[in-house]
Structures are given as structure tokens and as C-alpha cells.
Amino acid sequence: MRNSAPLRELHVALVGMAGSGKSAVAVKYITKRFIGEYDSTLEDNYCRQETVGGQCLMVWMMDTVESATKDEMRWIAWADVYVVIYDVTSQLSFQYAEGILERISRHEHVLCPREHRTLLVGNKSDLERYRQVSETEGERLASQHKAYFAECSAASDLRQFTQSLHSIFQNIISGARSPSPRQCSSDSEIITPRKGAFSSLRSSSRSSQVRAKTSTPKAPAPLHKTPSLSKLKTGSKLLKLFHT
Ligand SMILES: Nc1nc2c(ncn2[C@@H]2O[C@H](COP(=O)(O)OP(=O)(O)O)[C@@H](O)[C@H]2O)c(=O)[nH]1
Ligand SMILES: [Mg+2]
8 A cells, every 4th residue: 555645854863962872872763773883973864764643754863973163053953853862871961961951942943944842862771770860850851841751772672762753753743833934945945965965855855746655664774874964064054044
């Protein structure tokens, strides 16, 4: 059976302290695999097509790496969903996540073309013996910032993360909150990569002929790696909005 729903793009940015497991969560979500070692200096974007609530989605996931030289607008303005990750075995990473939540709250989102949701995630729940942050503390912090909350383990069980993300996607799809005015008419206008880099995606997402795939792949979902956003000058139109 073929699904006739048009493809919709959603952007998810993973942010948090180095070592909290952003890359592990991103790779597990995209490929269903836990590799164990990830290049801590690599910031990259992945995408995966999936169907949530009957809607075919192209989910773009930005696995960020913080550095003093990078502008956080690259993910703040780009994302529909901020996934703020901490490591439940590290109080420091929890405090770091709190700092990010405060920065997100302080940000002047009225200028952003997207309406954002935030998901606070306590990762490494498999390491119960070393836990430093209780689930209650996590829930409390999330509710202070009107964020969703989940605990998960990229190493063993990502279900809570996936379920929370999917319920956020459904919330976005159903337009539970009124969308903020968009400065751009399409995602293709927001992403302005080097010629050809996203061409197949951009042409397919624009086309009303695109049909959702309904068959569940037996092998792990394909990992589409794209060149780093900074190299592609992604979001340059958005950034211009903030500099004028
Ligand atoms: N036990 C356990 N280790 C994890 C988990 N997630 C990530 N790690 C490990 O934590 C380290 C840092 O993960 P990484 O994804 O590179 O963190 P990032 O810097 O936030 O991208 C790596 O050695 C991972 O294998 C998890 O859920 N459980
Ligand atoms: Mg990483």
C-alpha cells in the first residue's frame, strides 16, 4: 500500500555538553546502532525518512559540537525541536543543559521562522550505578522550561527518546500551537547549500508527487550524511535576518 501524504521536513538539533552522548543518540536514532566511539570534533547532519501519525517526514538531525568560534544561531534558528542532552551520571552535564535551556528561553524567538519545542533528555540511563541526576530532578528542570522530558540510553534503550520525539512531531504536525509567521516560504529557502549538495532532497521535498514509503526497511535505516552545515553556509538567509 502506498501512502499519499506529502513529505514534510522537520529539523532536530541535538545540543549538550561534550560527552553527554549527542552523537551516540543521533546515530542510534538514525541507524538503530550503538557504535561506542564517535569523533568528538565532528559536527554533522543526518537525515531519515519516517512516517509518524500517517505523515511522511524527512527528519533532519544536527549533531552539534559547541565551540567558541561557532555561532549558536546555526541551530537555534534552524531547528523545530531542540533536544538538550545531559548525562545522568554527570551533574556537570546537567548544569550545562540548564544553561542551554536558559539561553533558549532568553532567545528572541519571535524573529525565528520556526516555532520550537524543547525536549530535555537524560542519557546513559543504563549506567544506574553511577547516576548523579535523579529522574525527578530532570523532570523538574524540564517543567521549569516548559520542555518535554525523557530518559534514555543510546547504548541499550532509546524507546523513551523516540516516543517523546514522535509525540512532539505529532504535536507539530497537528499544529497544536499556532505557527509563528514564517520569514521564508519553504525549507528550501532556509537551506541554501552549495549547488547540488541537497539537490535530490530539495527537488523531492518541493514536489507534490513525492509519496511516503510505507514499507518498513528490514536492514537498518540508511544513513545519509551531509557535509557540515557551516561548510555549506546553511541558514545564511536566516542569519541575515538577525543582522539587519
Ligand atoms: N554506557 C553508555 N555510554 C554512552 C551512552 N551514550 C553515549 N555513551 C558513550 O559516551 C561517550 C560520549 O558519547 P558521544 O556520543 O561521543 O558524546 P557527545 O560528545 O555528546 O557527542 C562515548 O564513549 C559513548 O560511547 C549511553 O547511553 N550509555
Ligand atoms: Mg559528538
